[in-house]
Amino acid sequence: MPGAAPETSPEASAVKVSLWDPGEDVVQVQRAPAPGALRSAWRAFRETARGLRTTFGRIAEGPVTMEYPEEKVPVYPRFRGRHKLHRFEDTGLEKCVGCSLCAAACPADCIRVVAAENTPENRVSPGERYAAVYEINLSRCIFCGYCEVACPFDAITMGHEYELSSYDRSDLIFTKEMLLAEPLERAPLRNEGE
């Protein structure tokens, strides 16, 4: 009744002084009458049979479920899993120069870079600067891959690792050493055309 004030009896308003009156917002749910015992038993049998028809109809195809922790779904080559930092293969120097462009590109703001200067005694990367601190908070990462796109030196790439659960939040902050280390390739790669 738009425009019309809801009618309330003086007694009702006197009783429910502080209670919220739902007025016409209340929705009455109408339920079907409860079936009898015989009809219920028939309905349960009929529905079970309908389900089993599908099961027995596909039984020749064999199982498609995988026993996950023992068996793993192979990932596509462009799957974006846990990040990896890279070194030059010849010199062993880190590719990352600590430019922070990944941190700038990151929409989840989960990368922290603190740069420092290379010295002749302590040369970490080929350029003038290197990342003294490189942390990715993987509990915040959305695996969008923008860091990989932003990196001018291909120092960071998205790997295939997706088993990242942990008992401790702080374990999900990956440091430079963890990202540089060769990861255990636990996820199998999907073959061409598979």
Add this chain to the structure above:
Amino acid sequence: MITFTIDGREVRAPENAMLVDAAKHGDVEIPVFCYEPKLGNPVGACRMCLVEIEGIPKLQTGCSTPAKDGMVVHTQSERARVAQQAVVEFLLINHPLDCPVCDKGGECPLQDITFGWGAGTSRFIEPKRHFVKPLALSERIAIDRERCILCYRCVRFSQEISEDNQLVLVERGAHSYVATFDGHPYEATFTGNIIELCPVGALTSRPYRFRARPWDIEDAGSVCTLCPSQCNVTLTVRDERVIRVLARDNGEVDDGWLCDRGRFAYPALGGLPATAAALADAPAAAENGAGRITEPMIRDGGQLRVVSWERAMTEAVAGLRRAGERVGAIAGGQATNEEGLLLARLMREGAGSPHVDSRAAGTLELELHLALNEPRLQARVSDLEFAHAVLVLEGDPIRDAPILDLRLRKGVRRHGMKLIRATREELLAGPRELADKLAGAGEEIVVLWAERLTAGPDGSRAAAALLELADALSLGDVEGAGLLEIPAHTNGRGLREAGVLPNAGPGLSDPAATGDASPTGRDAAGIAEELAAGELTGLYLLQSDPLLEPADREVWERALERAATVVAHASFLTEGIREHADVVFPSEAYAEKEGTITHPDGRLQRLRPAVAHPGSIRAEWSVIVELASRLGLDLEVLTGAMASAQLFESVPFYAGLTLEEIGGKGVRWQEREAAGAYPTREQLV
């Protein structure tokens, strides 16, 4: 005003404004590298601002062509665009494009202009010019010559602004590079400004080297309190640390420049240690801000020991109770007006002692204070530039307030100002004669005098002579003329006006006039004498160490030795604090402070906290308020803003001010209506 057309828009602009500036009136941007109005006349070195002007066959530089009535300018025409793209391509021929490792990356005009006006491609495939890099131009500046685009800004700064004449361009053509003669380090007072002037990453700050990128940081506006010039600064903050200090342009204070002390002293404020090497050597020291006091301490068996705030407070209150009325207080120059006001109230109302001082030079009679600070006699900082003559009395601006030195040089170089120096002896010998000497220079004369002119036993005589000089030159009646004092300490003027003087209350009021017939207190020197003689037993030091003052060291040593209780707010364990303080409260650095300070020309400026307090440091005002409440005095201050409100209420000529009104640029109280409440000499008599 003239009307001209730029990119098809009718634009009204001031006549003879350069096209680059005039175009901004019509929201048209002409890209520039070398043009910087602060550096004086344009040089047209970078050719980035080429525009097409109808009726002129060749393209013209927008930075050095004045706008004329009826001019038709195109910045987007085919010819102009080709020229802009060519200039960008040309500048990038030798630019190394190492943006990812360059500290300028992200805040670099060359990046921005290449993106906005460049072609996006280059035809240049030959090897680039190479230099050894990075080289140290000085202890604080790194130079990367490969990145230099030869815009001349740094050289012009050195030659025409700071006039140290150390930077030059050597060699010619593509081989030119910026250098000092014979490779000497570039050492002067204002060298850091060339870092900010450089439009590329050729000149970078060594302490800031690789500390952060522009998207890692936050900027916080504040005011540098390291000297009385009180330059406006922008503090760059990363991870609750000040990692860089930049100039913040305020034409009435600093003209957009900053001295090296203000720019590079921040590691001592609890930021980072000066070099990465120091960081590696002393990680623990870096953690604690290299020697900064961050915890309260008390003297225990002759040694200072870190204790809890509760313990330190109890100790301080007990000490102040024992001393009772026999306590003196000294506020150091970096204290804010609010801290000064609250300290004076703590002493006068809480302890019942009138011995409060902030002046190192000794106290003048109230009448002389009032006369010297009379609103109509006060010159502004910008008056230094436009005056016919400036008399520097007994001061050395480059040491006392460096930024004023640049202003004086600007006045002499660009406006033909006459600079005259005189000593205290010359003033005392005859202010009238001195006035006669100046009279020929013109009407608008500014006398820049240092507080130490009025120090010592015949300080009053010097002050009287200064007033006579002002009177003879009728400084009070000429617009653009006046006196400008350089106080001995940063906030000398503000502390005086807040009533941190033995012979004046807030607003330079006469304490006798307020009814409580409290005897006039002793000044700093007097406090020292009485402490040494045992007349006073307690001393309260607010960010002050008397042993660092040049005057009366011997008396102060005896005084501190004899004092039963010394309560100190301090940031560092300087000699007086380390040897003599009984209770030490850790004190804030200016980047952490909240409050107001007063510029020597009467401009109230606002300090805003940029970083959190390190360690367990508390705001100074809250420590004073808690001490007062433990001594049974409610100062009625719960927040920093309440302290400011109380200040504006207590000082009659600050009446009605708000922190919002002060804002980022400050407000001169002499220019407000409340200045009429300034106590006159007649009221005193």
